[in-house]
Amino acid sequence: MTDVLAGPRSVPQERRLVTELPGPRSRELAARRAAAVSAAVGGTVPCYVERAEGAVVVDVDGNALIDLGAGIAVVNVGHAAPEVVAAVSDQVAAFSHTCFMVNPYEGYVAVCEELARITPGDHAKKSALFNSGAEAVENAVKIARHATGRSAVVVFDHAYHGRTNLTMALTAKNMPYKHGFGPFASDIYRVPMSYPYRDEPGISGAQAAARAIAVIEAQVGADEVAAVLIEPIQGEGGFVVPADGFLPAIADWCRQSGALFVADEIQTGFCRTGSWFACEAEGVVPDLITTAKGIAAGLPLSAVTGRAEIMDAVHTGGLGGTYGGNPVACAAALATIRTMREQDLAGAARAIEATMVPRLRALADRTGVIGDVRGRGAMLAVELVRPGTTEPDAELAGRIAKACHAQGVIVLTAGTFGNVLRFLPPLVIGQELLADALDVLDAAFAEQVAAR
Known part of the structure; x- marks a missing residue:
């Protein structure tokens, strides 16, 4: 799988952390939000966006995050798609x-x-x-x-x-x-x-x-x-x-x-x-x-x-x-x-599945906390459970999501029981960028499972 929008970009398609996440400017905006925005409006990633392109989101502190959420399956063609x-x-x-x-x-x-x-x-x-x-x-x-x-x-x-x-x-x-x-x-x-x-x-x-x-x-x-x-x-x-x-x-x-x-x-x-x-x-x-x-x-x-x-x-x-x-x-x-x-983005979604599913299944075999790997195309998920059971583990799902966010990878949770990590990358994501995101996910699982 290659980046189907390969070519010159104003936003390099790479993960880059220049501050801790969230950075100082994002923290300032969070304080302004707390004063002006209803607390009933939730939030997921505490980094405030300055620009985005392809499968990368850049925050106001200059950090570049890999987007595995696509605005909840919205920017399928990537952020700032030229056409x-x-x-x-x-x-x-x-x-x-x-x-x-x-x-x-x-x-x-x-x-x-x-x-x-x-x-x-x-x-x-x-x-x-x-x-x-x-x-x-x-x-x-x-x-x-x-x-x-x-x-x-x-x-x-x-x-x-x-x-x-x-x-x-x-x-x-x-x-x-x-x-x-x-x-x-x-x-x-x-x-x-x-x-x-x-x-x-x-x-x-x-x-x-x-x-x-x-x-x-x-x-x-x-x-x-x-x-x-x-x-x-x-x-x-x-x-x-x-x-x-x-x-x-x-x-x-x-x-x-x-x-x-x-x-x-x-x-x-x-x-x-x-x-x-x-x-x-x-x-x-x-x-x-x-x-x-x-x-x-x-x-x-x-x-x-x-x-x-x-x-x-x-x-x-x-x-x-x-x-x-x-x-x-x-x-x-x-x-x-x-x-x-x-650009045959349906084909790109199938290629994303072919890359991600083996990695997710290997992660399930290695950790023992993933009860199910499921989805189709670039709509994939893992359901987290307590080892040896089907008991939902929402707390672990939340901790792994936050660990990914702290390392510059945007993932989302879902599920009736809150125990599902879902992955919705833009369909234009490149192979190297996707592999980097999956490496971060692997490390987050290893860290959080070991910490239990």
């Missing part, structure tokens, strides 16, 4: 906003055309554009309910779909996403997910699907379900990859029952898992698909794409919003998609 920078600059100079519902523009239409091309299935498709992943999910539920005339929405254990009122109801984890924020939206039903590491030994994807379907039919009623909403690979829930056969069986049940199969590909989409969308791995074609994050390389944009007759079922004026499909974000999305296509 995106140029497209955004040109669009800002032309116009930055009119509201598509007032004065429309070509960029919005072109993004919808691209989504029709790249999302799974060869049926006629249409899209509507919004601002955030949560907003896309909310609108997918609106569309599904309107199109089917039903109200029940089925979601899964360990799911994460957002922080708005409806999407909090759809999300499984209480803390920090739901705690104290109720009451939540109604007619939401949760069923068991296929979680191979924590399921009964030997349960197949088809059997796990039958288990979930039995709950739906007994507790909700097949003819009440407007939509079954699922992340093909769960994100915040811990990068849970369902067993083969689970997604196709759920999708088949939806077709037979008249419910819509809605794929939340907000974190998995746009080449992250080694194909345009994670559903493609098993040939699953959703009725509706929600996208965001990697769609526009950091500018706020999201979408619901679906079968044309479903997307047209809502009355005129029923979908929209002031900023949805902002022209600058649309320009960024078109440049992002071009970059992914031209």
Whole structure:
């Protein structure tokens, strides 16, 4: 694997520490933040960013950190991707906003055309554009309910779909996403997910699907379900990859029952898992698909794409919003998609998997504290447990993440139990940079496991 954006860079693609982390300037900004920003807004890496390029983030003290988070799977094409920078600059100079519902523009239409091309299935498709992943999910539920005339929405254990009122109801984890924020939206039903590491030994994807379907039919009623909403690979829930056969069986049940199969590909989409969308791995074609994050390389944009007759079922004026499909974000999305296509970033994600998975498995064998190595493409994770058990070890996961941060490598935690380290490098990361990050991860494990 090589750096697919090799060439002159203003930010060298290397890790460089010139102060302790966080440095003095970052500490000054942290003090200003404490005085001005709500304490309810969390934080992960205590280094304040000055600039970023490719797979490297430079902080205000001049430290260069390797980014294995990509802004939570957003800058798949890398920070400051040249084609995106140029497209955004040109669009800002032309116009930055009119509201598509007032004065429309070509960029919005072109993004919808691209989504029709790249999302799974060869049926006629249409899209509507919004601002955030949560907003896309909310609108997918609106569309599904309107199109089917039903109200029940089925979601899964360990799911994460957002922080708005409806999407909090759809999300499984209480803390920090739901705690104290109720009451939540109604007619939401949760069923068991296929979680191979924590399921009964030997349960197949088809059997796990039958288990979930039995709950739906007994507790909700097949003819009440407007939509079954699922992340093909769960994100915040811990990068849970369902067993083969689970997604196709759920999708088949939806077709037979008249419910819509809605794929939340907000974190998995746009080449992250080694194909345009994670559903493609098993040939699953959703009725509706929600996208965001990697769609526009950091500018706020999201979408619901679906079968044309479903997307047209809502009355005129029923979908929209002031900023949805902002022209600058649309320009960024078109440049992002071009970059992914031209540089085969789906292939780059598969190459990242080929490099990382053997290293992570070797780490698991060596340390005895990793219960599972999982994921696909450049969406990979390790689940930490107490040795010889499946008991989650969130405390160790947190300490290892902080140890990586202190050495200039950005990693993220996740999981219902808080015990998962997840890795989401920009797809343009070079082999040497990735190897350096993995060396830091190895050292962090060795240090923190020995300290127990």
